[in-house]
Amino acid sequence: xxxxxxxxxxxxxxxxxxxxxxxxxxxxxxxxxxxxxxxxxxxxxxxxxxxxxxxxxxxxxxxxxxxxxxxxxxxxxxxxxxxxxxxxxxxxxxxxxxxxxxxxxxxxxxxxxxxxxxxxxxxxxxxxxxxxxxxxxxxxxxxxxxxxxxxxxxxxxxxxxxxxxxxxxxxxxxxxxxxxxxxxxxxxxxxxxxxxxxxxxxxxxxxxxxxxxxxxxxxxxxxxxxxxxxxxxxxxxxxxxxxxxxxxxxxxxxxxxxxxxxxxxxxxxxxxxxxxxxxxxxxxxxxxxxxxxxxxxxxxxxxxxxxxxxxxxxxxxxxxxxxxxxxxxxxxxxxxxxxxxxxxxxxxxxxxxxxxxxxxxxxxxxxxxxxxxxxxxxxxxxxxxxxxxxxxxxxxxxxxxxxxxxxxxxxxxxxxxxxxxxxxxxxxxxxxxxxxxxxxxxxxxxxxxxxxxxxxxxxxxxxxxxxxxxxxxxxxxxxxxxxxxxxxxxxxxxxxxxxxxxxxxxxxx
Numbered sequence: 451x452x453x454x455x456x457x458x459x460x461x462x463x464x465x466x467x468x469x470x471x472x473x474x475x476x477x478x479x480x481x482x483x484x485x486x487x488x489x490x491x492x493x494x495x496x497x498x499x500x501x502x503x504x505x506x507x508x509x510x511x512x513x514x515x516x517x518x519x520x521x522x523x524x525x526x527x528x529x530x531x532x533x534x535x536x537x538x539x540x541x542x543x544x545x546x547x548x549x550x551x552x553x554x555x556x557x558x559x560x561x562x563x564x565x566x567x568x569x570x571x572x573x574x575x576x577x578x579x580x581x582x583x584x585x586x587x588x589x590x591x592x593x594x595x596x597x598x599x600x601x602x603x604x605x606x607x608x609x610x611x612x613x614x615x616x617x618x619x620x621x622x623x624x625x626x627x628x629x630x631x632x633x634x635x636x637x638x639x640x641x642x643x644x645x646x647x648x649x650x651x652x653x654x655x656x657x658x659x660x661x662x663x664x665x666x667x668x669x670x671x672x673x674x675x676x677x678x679x680x681x682x683x684x685x686x687x688x689x690x691x692x693x694x695x696x697x698x699x700x701x702x703x704x705x706x707x708x709x710x711x712x713x714x715x716x717x718x719x720x721x722x723x724x725x726x727x728x729x730x731x732x733x734x735x736x737x738x739x740x741x742x743x744x745x746x747x748x749x750x751x752x753x754x755x756x757x758x759x760x761x762x763x764x765x766x767x768x769x770x771x772x773x774x775x776x777x778x779x780x781x782x783x784x785x786x787x788x789x790x791x792x793x794x795x796x797x798x799x800x801x802x803x804x805x806x807x808x809x810x811x812x813x814x815x816x817x818x819x820x821x822x823x824x825x826x827x828x829x830x831x832x833x834x835x836x837x838x839x840x841x842x843x844x845x846x847x848x849x850x851x852x853x854x855x856x857x858x859x860x861x862x863x864x865x866x867x868x869x870x871x872x873x874x875x876x877x878x879x880x881x882x883x884x885x886x887x888x889x890x891x892x893x894x895x896x897x898x899x900x901x902x903x904x905x906x907x908x909x910x911x912x913x914x915x916x917x918x919x920x921x922x923x924x925x926x927x928x929x930x931x932x933x934x935x936x937x938x939x940x941x942x943x944x945x946x947x948x949x950x951x952x953x954x955x956x957x958x959x
Contacts, residue, residue: 540568548571584598613636631651695719696720726747732755758783774798797818
């Protein structure tokens with residue numbers, strides 16, 4: 451459209467008015483391009499983390515003000531630390547130190563393999579092309595990566611067949627694969643790291659990576675899941691992390707057992723908050739699971755899972771969904787203001803559900819399974835739509851009944867809109883809240899650009915219409931025998947042909 455406007459304006463440039471119309475067209479093209487440009491991304495990882503305050507509550511890396519430029523580092527034995535001149539003796543109290551380096555390379559920055567000595571990689575800036583890893587350990591124990599900034603690599607940190615290592619206080623962003631990846635690696639500690647805008651997973655544990663601790667990390671804006679455990683990972687703990695704004699699930703457990711997801715903030719992910727598929731004997735406890743695009747908690751073909759004392763709210767679909775899952779326990783959860791159902795069971799049997807608060811969901815519960823138990827002796831669930839008389843019949847084909855239901859008070863300390871808007875301070879309301887829709891917050895800069903863009907387009911259209919009107923007026927005069935030629939228009943004769951020039955202006959489409 452912009453190209454056509456320029457052609458038409460240039461075709462009739464014969465006066466200051468025409469020139470003005472052309473300039474308006476050019477501004478329109480440039481503005482339309484600016485409007486759709488993505489935000490620029492800083493290569494300073496601290497700046498990147500600071501630009502996402504919801505994902506950067508952890509201490510920054512406190513990196514040195516200057517780095518020493520250095521080439522890639524490869525260490526294949528304990529002896530290589532000493533022969534390369536790295537300070538330290540390799541003991542727990544005096545580890546070898548690789549520090550304050552800037553390693554910028556298309557390939558791997560630091561690769562260490564087959565070592566047992568204690569060592570620390572600290573305060574390094576690792577970046578370059580996306581074909582290599584920032585740090586890779588292969589068959590390594592007693593290594594530490596501390597306060598490093600790793601930006602734009604294939605994987606930020608990779609551990610393969612490595613044990614008893616520590617990754618702490620690092621910022622890993624914009625990896626073309628995963629932020630941190632553990633393969634067949636156990637007994638490692640990941641703490642206080644910021645994982646931001648990595649293309650696949652923020653943190654991935656794979657292939658029998660067991661007994662690892664993920665504590666107090668911030669995992670945001672991953673292209674798929676925030677945290678992924680798959681292929682027989684067991685006895686791992688995911689505790690007190692902030693996991694938000696990832697494109698798919700916040701936490702995904704697949705074919706993995708005996709893991710704990712405890713006291714995490716899991717919010718505003720594009721898919722489910724916590725998803726378990728073929729994942730049995732896991733615990734999901736004390737988490738805040740809010741405003742996720744799928745289900746708050748999803749169990750698929752999973753059994754003996756404990757979902758206890760979580761707050762699940764504002765899910766775009768169900769709060770808790772079980773599909774072909776049996777012998778699970780859901781106790782003492784607060785499940786409210788989810789768009790579809792609070793709890794839904796499909797093809798699932800022998801699950802135990804009691805002391806849950808189910809309030810103001812699209813439908814508080816639906817049971818399409820068999821043999822599920824909605825109470826124990828004397829203890830049922832709390833329902834916002836229970837009138838206090840008799841039993842509570844659960845909707846669905848199962849015909850399940852809560853024999854000991856409790857009335858949930860109709861006073862809720864929240865402003866109940868769906869979805870919530872930006873984490874505003876809750877206010878107290880009474881009565882059953884309505885579930886409506888709200889418009890997501892937009893950037894003020896984007897609004898200004900939109901107004902400019904519309905104004906420029908309207909100005910372009912007006913300019914073209916004026917030019918056309920003048921041409922029609924001139925032709926009308928020519929038909930009545932009046933020549934409309936002057937010094938400015940001497941080359942514009944009736945019936946003459948003129949080749950229009952196209953100004954090529956790149957525009958984002």
